[in-house]
Amino acid sequence: MAEAERPRTLWAVADLHVSVRGNREVVAGLAPDNPDDWLIVAGDVAERPELILRTLGELAARYARVIFTPGNHDLFCRGTDRHVGEDRYAQLIEGCRTLGVLTPEDPYPQFGGVTVCPLFTLYDYSWRRPGTTVDEALAEAAERGVVFTDEMSIRPFADPVLWCRRRLAYTVRRLSRIAGPTVLVNHWPLAPEPLAALRHPEMTPWCGTRHTRDWPRRYGARAVVYGHLHIPAVHEIDGVRHAEVSLGYPRQWRRRPPEPRWPYPVMEDR
Template sequence: MINVSMVVLGSLPILRCQSRYRKYYISDQYIQPQSYKMTHMKRRCTTQVISLPYDVDIDGEMSQGLRVFVLSDLHTDYSENMDWVKSLSTIRYKNDVLIVAGDVAETYNDFVFTMSLLKDRFEHVFYVPGNHDLWCRWEGDNYLDSIEKLNALLTACSGIGVKTSPAIIDGLGIIPLFSWYHESFDKEENITSVRFPSLEMVCKDFHACKWHGELSSKDLSLALYFDAMNKKNHDQIEEIQQICSQIISFSHFLPRQELCPEKRMLFYPNLPKIIGSDSLEARIRSIHGTDGNSTSCHVFGHTHFCWDTVFDGIRYIQAPLAYPKERKRRINDGEIWLPFCVYGNGKLTGKISPCFWCDYYSNNSRQPGNHELAPWVAKLYNRF
């Protein structure tokens, strides 16, 4: 076993090494040691975020009509994150929509308080559950399992006025998609040159979530169970497809492996086994079309990597608040430019590139067959 201290935060491990290369974090952009320069990456990679006044969208135009903002991975169990939510203006978003792509808080009370704060600030709030939301470790005997807690969260959302079903807002279709990850989502070759910790050691979901009957994180059962929850919204989705020329769908988990860096770039190369769902991408394509179009957008969360890119005609966006320590080591922070505006002036906002990995892959092809660990990863494991 690798002799490192591992702080496991949900499904995202933060590996710390007692050396001058001790600042290792899985975050949106900054995963290399501060003292290591990524000279092999092209200088065109963007390292700054554009900060805009709240009444201007990211095309530089004055916003008129409906605006839609997105946010994921709030983790308001951390007081710094709860303070950030409290600091959001109670005025500037009063006519706007907020899409929350999961991982609000670990406990029911923090979840309800956070969602109430957001509903006070936005006219419409949409939500899908993340894995942290379904943890039961601090809930005592309040819930028999994570499904019972899920139902309690959805009931709470209904009482607060938070939407968890598809809806049409000023002609825009917004579709929440329930999902869960499965190990077979990972289609890229395993890296076998180094022995990595097991999924059970790294991912707290295996211990903090409780599942009944045949539901398990070790097979497809959870992914299929959560995907089946979307079937009850079939008629609403069909209506949106018939009426709306623009649709935004969203989930917590990833629909494509390309929305995560290659394994050799990650401090935990087996991370792709606990991040996404094949059923989710199939459902997204059934909504937006096989080839997508310029009005198609899917928002996701979970990995804490900022993302803004297009695959097969669909724009994919992740805008995580993430953990406080991750934000401190980001190049682009996140406390200023979040929540992220994706829709204004009757259209999806134009693409900007504040995301390190999106810029990297726009200039470098993905090489899933390349097993050579990135220098900042190799330095961690080769030490021991």
């Protein structure tokens, strides 16, 4: 098809992990089919702000619009960093603003009559085994050898539970003002169904919050885009398509099934 006849596409990726050898080449190969295409980057670009912003800047030079929301890796800090915790988040948002990359702090853009909403809701350990406290769930996970780096690289600098609670209030306030269909974009899944595919169920406390479960229906989602699990799949939940669009690590993407396509075409605007 001639370029002008091609519909413009809203593409989505997540978990690019460009600090991992092999992934940078994959990301270097990302290019639009049509110069008017948009790209969603749903978190976990890398761990260092310079590399995250450099990568987003490169993508912003290729796509008409790049929309980014941070994941847990993007928030990993060291004690020696100048910006830690919520300050790191602010640093990334500020950097994106200079690059013209949209984040959860910007007005939500419209793509073909649909409002694209990058969200940043973090997690609050509420997807833990029923009847356990947060401390018990974390201890149980540790006993089975599951310890998220988040506990060393995020939690010493920010309280995820309190941060998550404030993010939920902020996000609900904004989503409730939207009329018409939406695409909801978050690093962490919004619904718990995809977690059933995790090899280690002890990981679920770090995978989101139960408070977002009915958001897709409540806020008119035509699609939900997320990453984090490194289990690319499309789930139909309450009549809404939830697509995990992660790239993941080379050992994972080398044996990726042909579906869902990557990068993932969320929608076209004809």
